[in-house]
Amino acid sequence: MAEERLLTKREVVAEFRRREILRSAQEVFAREGFQEATMDKIAQNAGVSKGTLYLYFKNKTDLFFQAIDERLNEFISLIRKSLEGDHSPLKKIWNVVSTQMEFFEDHKAFFKVCLNIRGGLYLEHPQEYFERLKEKYQPYFNEISQVVEEGCEQGTFCQVEPMKAAYLLAEMINSLILYRIIHETTNPVTQDEKLIYRVFLRGFLKKGAE
């Protein structure tokens, strides 16, 4: 049996603090955006002093991106899981659509933060962070474009630059999430999922396929 040192009380508390700060940061950033979310608010919300934030995170930007990182990992891994196994490209597209729509339906605040980053922050943050995030997001686009490529090879989809198709799909999904947020729609997401699925497929399906 491996010699597993028990965690000291110190380490347990530290881990707990870290998580509590991240949770608090996610909350405040989502609610107020980057600028309005002050370190004081985040600290207060987490029930620690401001100084403590700096024991666990280098600076505000660092905290921000670590807070996002977690959720983004969760999202990416959900998408990955939904593409496991050897389903048809059609089925995989459906899985992406429904996974993403449902995820953001449950995390509207996080969705806003994502838009926020894409639109604004890469003007206002060190390039370095934006690059890292882009890298993080890349697998998502890669997965989709791979599915499209499969579809092309199998002759289900018509010839198209797979990455562009991936962008199109991603934004089509975003558009309806945005629609739901702006119009405060509450009816089931399934309808919207079906709409996107249909439009996307019709757009890319080869005549006669499936």
Add this chain to the structure above:
Amino acid sequence: MAEERLLTKREVVAEFRRREILRSAQEVFAREGFQEATMDKIAQNAGVSKGTLYLYFKNKTDLFFQAIDERLNEFISLIRKSLEGDHSPLKKIWNVVSTQMEFFEDHKAFFKVCLNIRGGLYLEHPQEYFERLKEKYQPYFNEISQVVEEGCEQGTFCQVEPMKAAYLLAEMINSLILYRIIHETTNPVTQDEKLIYRVFLRGFLKKGAE
């Protein structure tokens, strides 16, 4: 003949200043985003002192939204013009796609500002401004959804919530503009216009129509 008082030198200069400040603001906001664009930078860029900015605009937010307003008007009126006359819904969709893609191809910086607003600023600005902007953008969505509605009535398009179709179209276009920006694509936009047109139409066209 109406008694047209000539503008005094004062008034001419004032109008010139106003325009020069707006132009400068558009430039700096587009390049640096809202936060990083300081009033000092804008003033310097316009070749006036900071105090002068406040003679013409209430505050920074006001200047920002007025700067956007102009471009947005230009955009909306281009879209409107492209929809004038009684073309078929198909032709109109094509006009929207090509007008929008070409406009933003020429105004990438402004496109970023738009994303910026949509994503972030409505967390960080007085609600009031966001509402006004939303109102401003509304005609765009109305025009498109009207075209879709026409198409439905004429039996060209299949039944669909027109406003959702409008959102979908708008974001599909955005997605490829974004793609072009991120991948620094320089090949002609026409290809991308065609792609969107095809996907959108296939998605919404009734079987057998056109």
Add this chain to the structure above:
DNA sequence: AATGTATATGACTATTTGGTCATTAAAATA
């Protein structure tokens, strides 16, 4: 030309806030 009026200026103020650090408290260790 002299006087009055509107505009421009930029040093200055007030505030906000990210980040620090000397001090205190708590936990590990001997």
Add this chain to the structure above:
DNA sequence: TATTTTAATGACCAAATAGTCATATACATT
């Protein structure tokens, strides 16, 4: 329990910057 090590605190600092206002300048009017 005494001592050492580590973590937490929050008053404090420095920098940035939106917005102001007394002064200076340019224009209009008589």
